[in-house]
Amino acid sequence: MMEAILPGSPEPAGPAPNPQHLQLTPLAQPGPMTEMERFMFEAWGYLLIPDLLSEAECDEVLAAAKRLHGNQPAEKFKQIGRGFETEPAIERLMDHPAVLPKVRALYGDRFVLQAAWCTVMPAHGERSSWHQDGSSMYEFRDVAYPLPLLQLRVSFNLTDQSAPDMGNMVMIPGSHRSPVPLPKDVRKQVWASPIQHVICAKRGSVLMFHNGVWHSPMPSRLDYDRYNMHFIYSPPWLRRSDREASDPAWLARTTPLRRALAGDYERPDAPFGGGAPPIPFDN
């Protein structure tokens, strides 16, 4: 899976690809965060859990993702939120036992699912747009340095991205700790920096990353659409971005843990003065 494969033609814009760009992947195992994983997350800003979902699970979630996007070939890059309310296969990933303990290790016992975005990149699509997560309305980098963890993104590959040019996520390791932003003039380039890292991972793999890491999707030379399912976890007071409130019918039928993650608290005091109920973890 980790063979160094150089990207294909056409000639990339910007700096030449670094032939070592697939090395130094911060590999993690399913389950609780180990000390080494925590160190790698702090240093690199991301972790990769390879091959977490089975082929059958991937098939199920991919079918759900396609339904969410209307079961049509995609015409453009698009993201659709709150699929967990209507698609049980997506809902099952929001508290996946291989991932949730790592989210808890980073946030402690109070956090919410701030958004759940299902993204599609069309066959032969391109959307090179280097950014940090958050909102351009008010960038997190304008809040404080070093950038606080406010949106932890957990991304499931639903289609294979085990070689470059498959719509892979591309990350700049450690860039969440950079006091200066990625230069503006490279932000639309595929090859923006010699230290960018193309994440090559099969479908069913999971990438977790800090909102501050500069990243971009790589173009796709696939003949079919590329799908990812992203879950974003945040402190409880951050405004949700894929919904104002969760669907009451879904809240009524889901589990207490998922209801707590959804963050639709009854607040005794406005807006968080009275606190918020704890997440009902098993342990």
Ligand SMILES: O=C(O)CCC(=O)C(=O)O
């Ligand atoms: O390509 C994707 O699935 C994710 C794109 C992205 O970087 C983002 O939505 O922040």
